[in-house]
Amino acid sequence: MTTEDEPLRLDGRVAIITGAARGIGDATARAFALCGATVALCDRLETETFHGYEDTVSHEDGTPRTLRRVLDVRDGEAVAGFVDEVAAACGRVDILVNNAGGTFAAPLLGTSESAEERLVAENFSQVTRLVRLVVPHMPHGGAIINVTSVEAHQAAPGFAIYAAMKAAVENLTKSLALELAESGIRVNAIAPDALSSAGERETREQFLVHEMPFDPVHMPPLGFFGSPDDAAWATVFLASDAARFITGTTLHVDGGTHAAGGWRRRN
Ligand SMILES: NC(=O)c1ccc[n+]([C@@H]2O[C@H](COP(=O)([O-])OP(=O)(O)OC[C@H]3O[C@@H](n4cnc5c(N)ncnc54)[C@H](O)[C@@H]3O)[C@@H](O)[C@H]2O)c1
Numbered sequence: 001m002t003t004e005d006e007p008l009r010l011d012g013r014v015a016i017i018t019g020a021a022r023g024i025g026d027a028t029a030r031a032f033a034l035c036g037a038t039v040a041l042c043d044r045l046e047t048e049t050f051h052g053y054e055d056t057v058s059h060e061d062g063t064p065r066t067l068r069r070v071l072d073v074r075d076g077e078a079v080a081g082f083v084d085e086v087a088a089a090c091g092r093v094d095i096l097v098n099n100a101g102g103t104f105a106a107p108l109l110g111t112s113e114s115a116e117e118r119l120v121a122e123n124f125s126q127v128t129r130l131v132r133l134v135v136p137h138m139p140h141g142g143a144i145i146n147v148t149s150v151e152a153h154q155a156a157p158g159f160a161i162y163a164a165m166k167a168a169v170e171n172l173t174k175s176l177a178l179e180l181a182e183s184g185i186r187v188n189a190i191a192p193d194a195l196s197s198a199g200e201r202e203t204r205e206q207f208l209v210h211e212m213p214f215d216p217v218h219m220p221p222l223g224f225f226g227s228p229d230d231a232a233w234a235t236v237f238l239a240s241d242a243a244r245f246i247t248g249t250t251l252h253v254d255g256g257t258h259a260a261g262g263w264r265r266r267n
Pocket residue numbers: 018019020021022023024025042043044045071072073074099100101102122147148149150151191192193194195196197198199200228
């Protein structure tokens with residue numbers, strides 16, 4: 001690989017991105033498409049931007065540049081059908097971005113067992129299911145990027161199950177990096193924080209409504225909030241040949257929150 005190879009390009013690669021209707025997933029889909037990838041997207045929401053991605057057939061060999069399906073990633077049958085459809089249309093998968101996820105604010109003692117099951121399915125089981133379904137379609141190797149959270153690395157009062165599942169995905173990332181190394185599949189994570197998205201704003205608002213006794217960080221050390229594009233370009237890097245020697249690691253896209261630990265900006 002040389003600089004002339006433009007190692008950040010993703011031409012000819014087929015990428016599945018979950019949770020692509022808004023926020024980080026939407027920004028990632030756009031960044032991947034800009035770098036030349038065919039993107040296969042899913043989300044349970046049908047936002048205006050998601051509608052903008054009508055299926056298009058623009059590659060010379062007729063494979064779709066975009067494939068977009070509305071589904072809940074917790075629905076195993078729907079996800080299996082989606083992966084089969086992508087494999088049938090594109091012949092293989094090169095990149096999987098496990099981005100879909102989310103939570104609501106509630107202390108553990110106020111979280112019922114069924115709510116807990118939904119959070120585990122939303123933030124963990126659907127990730128392992130997608131890996132099982134997609135890896136057989138990566139015969140030439142590939143890259144998996146799991147979107148975790150700064151909360152995978154610290155306490156998260158009000159989000160205990162979500163944070164525990166993100167920590168589980170962080171650990172899963174390392175095990176999979178070793179298990180899939182021989183297949184030429186690299187597995188990494190990005191751990192975002194403070195990226196202004198609808199999901200991030202909703203979560204912060206819930207903290208106020210529920211009058212939680214702890215606050216998440218107000219301002220990252222860098223002194224400004226990031227945008228979903230910051231996570232998108234970190235994901236492009238990890239998916240690309242520029243990261244060919246990187247596996248089993250986490251890139252913190254958080255303006256310095258993880259590094260800060262308990263330190264906080266005064267202003
Ligand atoms: N924005 C941040 O600062 C931040 C911080 C920590 C972690 N994250 C993680 O980044 C990822 C994206 O977050 P975001 O900020 O863009 O949030 P967001 O809520 O704006 O976007 C998430 C997208 O995923 C979709 N989604 C969620 N659950 C789904 C399901 N079960 N089935 C199908 N689609 C589903 C949603 O419909 C939405 O379109 C999430 O995994 C989140 O936990 C983000």
